[in-house]
């Protein structure tokens with residue numbers, strides 16, 4: 001683990017979450033992707049944004065629901081990787097799922113700076129750590145600055161969301 005709390009294998013999963021966010025964008029959805037990996041390093045589920053079908057269908061919600069439905073049992077020790085910081089709703093779902101670690105790239109603050117007041121992304125500016133701080137069980141959060149190469153493309157995609165393209 002390095003000083004940021006990032007494990008060596010984390011970058012591979014975070015890159016996959018970013019790939020999923022790009023795929024989501026390519027299908028006309030918001031550019032967010034997430035996945036859940038169990039304590040043994042096994043991929044349990046992936047999720048992309050599906051806001052058009054369900055306003056609660058954020059990538060993290062879809063990944064958590066699919067991981068739970070996978071029959072993997074308790075998700076304690078599992079890690080959720082997300083292209084962007086989970087919102088308060090998704091942080092709640094992560095907490096209730098029993099997932100104990102979250103690794104994300106783009107912070108809610110930076111997302112808000114990119115998307116501004118876009119009507120499809122009225123950012124809920126509450127850091128996930130503020131939600132987890134009120135939880136009775138521990139959930140570690142690792143924020144990764146978006147220096148991973150694909151982020152330049154993804155951030156440009158998020159910016160185009162703001163401009164309505």
Ligand SMILES: [Zn+2]
Pocket residue numbers: 058059060061086087088089090091
């Ligand atoms: Zn969310």
